[in-house]
Amino acid sequence: MLQRIGLQFDDIVKCFLGNACVEGGLHLPEGLTEDQMVEYWDTMMSRNSGPKKASLLGAGAYMHFIPAVVPHLASLPGFVTAYTPYQPEISQGTLQSLFEFQSFMVELTDMELANCSMYDGASSTAEAMLMAHRVKKADRVLVAATVNPNYLAAVRTYLEPHGIAVDVVRMDGNGRVSVEDLESQLSASACSAVLVQSPNYFGIIEDLGAIGTTVHGHDALFVESFTEAMALGLLKYGVGTGADVVVGEGQSLGLSMSFGGPHLGVFATLKKYNREFPGRIVGESIDTKGRQAFVMTLRAREQDIRREKATSNICSNHALNALTAAVYLGSVGESGFRALACENVAKLEKLIRGLEATGRFTRIFKQSPVFNEAVVASSIAPEDVRSRLAGLSVFPPLALARGVAPEVQGMPHTYLVCATEMLKDSVLEQVLGALS
Amino acid sequence: MTLYEKSVAGRSAFSFGFEEDHAAAEACVPEFARAAVKPLPQVSELDLVRHFTNLARTNYGVDTGFYPLGSCTMKYNPKINERMAADPRLTVRHPLDDAMDNQGVLQMEFELKESLQEITGMDDFTLQPACGAHGELAGMLIIHAYMRDHDGKRTKVLIPDSAHGTNPASASMAGFQVVTVCSDERGGVDMDALEKLMDDTVAAIMLTNPNTVGLFEENITQIAELVHARGGLLYYDGANLNALMGLIRPGDLGFDVVHLNLHKTFSTPHGGGGPGAAPVGVKQFLADYLPIPVIVCRDGQYALDEDRPHTIGRMSGFYGNTAVLARAYVYIKMMGRDGLLATSRAAVINANYVKALLSPYFPPAYDRPVMHETVLSAKGYDKYGVTLLDIAKRLMDYGYHPPTIYFPHFPPYAEEVLMVEPTESESKETMDSFCDALIKISQEAKEHPDLLLSAPHDTVVTRVDATYAARHLVTSRRDKKGS
Numbered sequence: 001m002l003q004r005i006g007l008q009f010d011d012i013v014k015c016f017l018g019n020a021c022v023e024g025g026l027h028l029p030e031g032l033t034e035d036q037m038v039e040y041w042d043t044m045m046s047r048n049s050g051p052k053k054a055s056l057l058g059a060g061a062y063m064h065f066i067p068a069v070v071p072h073l074a075s076l077p078g079f080v081t082a083y084t085p086y087q088p089e090i091s092q093g094t095l096q097s098l099f100e101f102q103s104f105m106v107e108l109t110d111m112e113l114a115n116c117s118m119y120d121g122a123s124s125t126a127e128a129m130l131m132a133h134r135v136k137k138a139d140r141v142l143v144a145a146t147v148n149p150n151y152l153a154a155v156r157t158y159l160e161p162h163g164i165a166v167d168v169v170r171m172d173g174n175g176r177v178s179v180e181d182l183e184s185q186l187s188a189s190a191c192s193a194v195l196v197q198s199p200n201y202f203g204i205i206e207d208l209g210a211i212g213t214t215v216h217g218h219d220a221l222f223v224e225s226f227t228e229a230m231a232l233g234l235l236k237y238g239v240g241t242g243a244d245v246v247v248g249e250g251q252s253l254g255l256s257m258s259f260g261g262p263h264l265g266v267f268a269t270l271k272k273y274n275r276e277f278p279g280r281i282v283g284e285s286i287d288t289k290g291r292q293a294f295v296m297t298l299r300a301r302e303q304d305i306r307r308e309k310a311t312s313n314i315c316s317n318h319a320l321n322a323l324t325a326a327v328y329l330g331s332v333g334e335s336g337f338r339a340l341a342c343e344n345v346a347k348l349e350k351l352i353r354g355l356e357a358t359g360r361f362t363r364i365f366k367q368s369p370v371f372n373e374a375v376v377a378s379s380i381a382p383e384d385v386r387s388r389l390a391g392l393s394v395f396p397p398l399a400l401a402r403g404v405a406p407e408v409q410g411m412p413h414t415y416l417v418c419a420t421e422m423l424k425d426s427v428l429e430q431v432l433g434a435l436s
Numbered sequence: 437m438t439l440y441e442k443s444v445a446g447r448s449a450f451s452f453g454f455e456e457d458h459a460a461a462e463a464c465v466p467e468f469a470r471a472a473v474k475p476l477p478q479v480s481e482l483d484l485v486r487h488f489t490n491l492a493r494t495n496y497g498v499d500t501g502f503y504p505l506g507s508c509t510m511k512y513n514p515k516i517n518e519r520m521a522a523d524p525r526l527t528v529r530h531p532l533d534d535a536m537d538n539q540g541v542l543q544m545e546f547e548l549k550e551s552l553q554e555i556t557g558m559d560d561f562t563l564q565p566a567c568g569a570h571g572e573l574a575g576m577l578i579i580h581a582y583m584r585d586h587d588g589k590r591t592k593v594l595i596p597d598s599a600h601g602t603n604p605a606s607a608s609m610a611g612f613q614v615v616t617v618c619s620d621e622r623g624g625v626d627m628d629a630l631e632k633l634m635d636d637t638v639a640a641i642m643l644t645n646p647n648t649v650g651l652f653e654e655n656i657t658q659i660a661e662l663v664h665a666r667g668g669l670l671y672y673d674g675a676n677l678n679a680l681m682g683l684i685r686p687g688d689l690g691f692d693v694v695h696l697n698l699h700k701t702f703s704t705p706h707g708g709g710g711p712g713a714a715p716v717g718v719k720q721f722l723a724d725y726l727p728i729p730v731i732v733c734r735d736g737q738y739a740l741d742e743d744r745p746h747t748i749g750r751m752s753g754f755y756g757n758t759a760v761l762a763r764a765y766v767y768i769k770m771m772g773r774d775g776l777l778a779t780s781r782a783a784v785i786n787a788n789y790v791k792a793l794l795s796p797y798f799p800p801a802y803d804r805p806v807m808h809e810t811v812l813s814a815k816g817y818d819k820y821g822v823t824l825l826d827i828a829k830r831l832m833d834y835g836y837h838p839p840t841i842y843f844p845h846f847p848p849y850a851e852e853v854l855m856v857e858p859t860e861s862e863s864k865e866t867m868d869s870f871c872d873a874l875i876k877i878s879q880e881a882k883e884h885p886d887l888l889l890s891a892p893h894d895t896v897v898t899r900v901d902a903t904y905a906a907r908h909l910v911t912s913r914r915d916k917k918g919s
Contacts, residue, residue, distance in 0.1 A: 001786075016651075017652065017683060021684060022684060029773065031770050031771050031772025032772070038520075041520055041523070045540040057532055059532055063528070067449070069485060073488040076488070077497055077500075078493055079488075081500070084706070089892050089900060092494040093495035094495055096491055099911070110470070120754075122750065150754070234462070257531065259526065259538065259754075261752070262710075282911065285905035287897040288899050289897075291897055293897040302601070310608075314567075314569055314570075315569045316569070318710050318711040330477055332476075333450055333478045333479065335448060336448060336452065342461035343456050343458065346457060346460065369464055395533050
């Protein structure tokens, strides 16, 4: 080969790098063989705590049941080893799967158009706020105090360099965003977007319809966000509640938590914003013989064409995870998805009842409906909770910092507890026994 | 046919032992609940398996054949990576669980960070960003925050005309005004242009090196000196690091911020468009600005540190795409020092080999050795009535994924360019066959142009009409029902 090229490798390198090569080579160990790698990995991973059957920990990542068929189909090499479907004739598998994902998202969010993925719920939410700013131009947005703090932080990160003020709408006494404060902040000065999450950080279902009506009394876009996609099986979002954008985290749709990623950003909006939304989208078309075929469309918004004027810099997205979510939804189907959502509501209800029965926990914001998370106060300190649950194969709940939720006399510690369909009665019994 | 058309009421692929009363659950939230019937398809498990298995068969992937898509580094990704990334000891870990219960995962991430520091010559890293463009945004936000604290009038970013679209889009998203620097006749940054543009309003220059035409930026030392002397910073887009591992380090060249596309250079299959991961490395003076959390090791214990007052904030909900980081970790661990060097060496030799074979038919714009990829011209085929697109589509009939086409756009390149990146994985035999096919197609263009014009012939669909898709916007099943 070098003969054909007519140069030695060192000559090629020299003509670029001169003599600047890394002296003595990189300070990295010699490579491992595959069996050595497996052994090294095993030793390392055994430093994690033991396997888990259920999780009392949610707050943006959720442990759900993943049917065997989901990773099986999502691992097919045809899907896994392809790239962005620039050449539709040999990428119909990816394109059609993403079209089906978009269809599912449109139905579940009750919006008109969904892209084929963003990175995760937080970045997708931040992109929605940027889109609202492009549309409305006012250098101010409102975010409910009840939004997951990591989502709020991502919104701030994305908006800060553009000089867009991020004002927080306070929480009412029931753990929901205060519609009164929202109205007064909207009246105070112009604003591009209002961001509300439901279920919110405290697991509480916000009254999106009422909020939507308030927002549309002013000239702002209403951005609905969710961290728990399982809620899409039961709760109302989208045009019915006045949303301009519905964004959120799709990890619960057949994806593992994997210590934080890769997860799945969902982004759905109205057709009137089809020149403004970020990310890729697949459309249906025809081939030269008139047969149904799929292709990426509305491309003129994207960075490879518009460069600095693009609606977003996003290029690679989380396509394989979108495909996984499509397989998952195809697998659980119409009845299964709603049943799962209901099972989550019921499991949380059972967990709360059980915790309160111990006399050492009490639910905060009792009047507000919840999905699969809720805030509880407790007399037991976080270290104690951890050690009591240590042998039980469950992730312990998130301890909230002081001041995040109202204090309860004699119960100085607050927790965000989560229950999913994974919390079987047998495990729940052990949990309650340990916390009694 | 989509899954909806295969749906039959009452069918299900789901088997789950529910324990609770769902009527009571529904009654909990009546005013917030949506209509009872969910518009999802109802199929059996076998229907589902056949549907997606057959879809997967219509896709071309690296496991199917040669995929020389320039700038995307479609190398082979070892299967051991997949096995490790699917380990339940990693997949069933909650990102907010206590660090002490996750020392194994954190050790993996910390060791990966240390390896990336060594490979790039940078002082610190965040593993948080999800993909290349996300890494660029994080890097540019770091520069934006640093300049806000030190030199607020620097609001512009210089970007060569050869850069990927993500560079200007990322700089713009980070609040900068983008100024394009033209290339010189050798394919590098035009030094005279840079000299004129580099003033005290410029925060940074973003460079991809080797650049998108596969050429190493020859004047990098002078560029670094000039930009630094005038108070700017250097951003390194690591999309093409595949050519440089063990040969040269961006940190040693003077770059202040780098991002790496782990899914390219460090081996994660591209999944039809992602997910990937793009760690961002910085020199020490920028380390305080890294997004939170930052992985640290104190007294032999790993933790995620959030107490960083100067941080740009959070780029995403959690620390990063751990399952992608795991693949990169395994790749680096198994390649080792010599393996990484051998990878870059093979990537460079392969690109030059393909260039040598194809040059007589598709001349390179710059006739000098390339690094990891080569840009060739398909100009002149229009006299036979065919375009580069026709040539690319015809390649599919020969069983290949076409190279990147019509990119880059900048002069002296005409529109008709193809960018071939064979990667290090491919054998001489595979590259020979690919080049033979392309050469044969160049003959066909003269003798049977209709073969190209009507290509591809052997695919599940023939050419897809992109204009039709844009005109009759159907992006979900709901649009179809409405039409």
